[in-house]
Amino acid sequence: MSEIRRGDTRPYHHGDLRRALIDAALDLVTEEQDWTFSLREVARRAGVSHNAPYNHFSEKRDLLGAVAAAGFETLRERMQGAALRAGDPRAAFIASGKAYVKMGVENPALYRLMFGPALAAANGPAGRNLEGEADRPAEARAAGARAKAVLDEIILRGAETGAFAVSPDNKDNKKERAIASLSAWSAVHGLTMLIIDDLAAQDLAIDTLVTRVLHIMLEGLVPRRGQ
Amino acid sequence: MSEIRRGDTRPYHHGDLRRALIDAALDLVTEEQDWTFSLREVARRAGVSHNAPYNHFSEKRDLLGAVAAAGFETLRERMQGAALRAGDPRAAFIASGKAYVKMGVENPALYRLMFGPALAAANGPAGRNLEGEADRPAEARAAGARAKAVLDEIILRGAETGAFAVSPDNKDNKKERAIASLSAWSAVHGLTMLIIDDLAAQDLAIDTLVTRVLHIMLEGLVPRRGQ
DNA sequence: CGCTAGAAGTTGACACTGTCAATATAACCC
DNA sequence: GGGTTATATTGACAGTGTCAACTTCTAGCG
Incomplete structure (x- = not known):
């Protein structure tokens, strides 16, 4: 019954926001059982503005990946x-x-x-993304x-x-x-x-x-x- | 390699919109391989306004279910x-x-x-929807x-x-x-x-x-x- | 130490979404 | 035919992901 692992270091500007965002998302997904959370909601929970995450994840999918x-x-x-x-x-x-x-x-x-x-990934019309993009x-x-x-x-x-x-x-x-x-x-x-x-x-x-x-x-x- | 079944009857006001919507959604999902289509996009493809689907499906999930x-x-x-x-x-x-x-x-x-x-269903905070709702x-x-x-x-x-x-x-x-x-x-x-x-x-x-x-x-x- | 380049965070905007309310239109029943 | 009801439209609202421009902090070099 161990918790989903969370990290803790704070070297940066406003703390380690990347980690904080992942933790906030983990909270949402494990405690609220909500897997359709919005990026903005995660940002809110982490106490930052809705665009701050984009400094650490180029898109929402990358946060989900983490x-x-x-x-x-x-x-x-x-x-x-x-x-x-x-x-x-x-x-x-x-x-x-x-x-x-x-x-x-x-x-x-x-x-x-x-x-x-x-x-x-959202696939292109052909059903597969064109370049070998993972x-x-x-x-x-x-x-x-x-x-x-x-x-x-x-x-x-x-x-x-x-x-x-x-x-x-x-x-x-x-x-x-x-x-x-x-x-x-x-x-x-x-x-x-x-x-x-x-x-x-x-x-x-x-x-x-x-x-x-x-x-x-x-x-x-x-x-x-x-x- | 048969097609996903489509229906055809047109008894109603503007044709059988319910069926037309399902077909349009099937097109999106099979041809474009896009499973994250919006309800509005489906309505557009069926040639109706963005709110017409609500006469046949009480929410988007019901269309997806169909x-x-x-x-x-x-x-x-x-x-x-x-x-x-x-x-x-x-x-x-x-x-x-x-x-x-x-x-x-x-x-x-x-x-x-x-x-x-x-x-x-989007689950409530408890992780399960409260009443026995399917x-x-x-x-x-x-x-x-x-x-x-x-x-x-x-x-x-x-x-x-x-x-x-x-x-x-x-x-x-x-x-x-x-x-x-x-x-x-x-x-x-x-x-x-x-x-x-x-x-x-x-x-x-x-x-x-x-x-x-x-x-x-x-x-x-x-x-x-x-x- | 002081300055500056660049990283980190904010504000504002845009197009788009699902859904509600009010309204219009067509179809059906007596 | 007239009214009831199902069907469709228009408009609005809050919320979303993402882009661009701006501000603020901080680390590192002279």
């Missing part, structure tokens, strides 16, 4: 912690998956922001990749110890591990989204739901006897 | 078609899953709209449920024929089937999201990715010999 990055970092910490506490790869897989869903369910607004379309803030992308790395590591350990059959024919193929990792992430991400959107069956306790889904995915990764 | 419902209906059709063409439950599972992901990847903006936060438009919810029913049906068939082990101890338990169904939906939904958000490994062809992920999920549902 907030999402903070969310991903917390996610990474919780997954990592759960995995370390768990021990063997199978247990780590289940534990970090549960931690993942828990974080999403506890902070739906933040989770929505992390994966939601607010971060994605369509999500680089900061958020990188933080997301670091969170995923925790899962990759678990898959790797499982593959090494033979707990997971990451490939039908080639146990240490990197590509096969990537697929296993992606499968697991898909299941966990999809489940979190469905729960948040209230599209999962409501008459089942979330925790048993998560456990069962993760186990099914896990069984799909386990090598079968005799083939 | 658009999402159209998307879910198309999704249902494609899954259903793929499943019927496939035959046995295992093949139907894979085929409808592929159809699902394909639809999402081909229409990312529409898919984002269908599951995105634009549909969710937080997504009922129309979209219902259409989504109908799409999910296709998957439920496949799972049911697979459970009956013994192709899927939906429960470790109780083969025809309804709750167990719900969990199996939810697991599959999670995997497919999560995978679609990750691909759309460009978070899945790019060096792998989408189709093989989908196939592999679905097979892993499928293996997790298959009964094991000797336990």
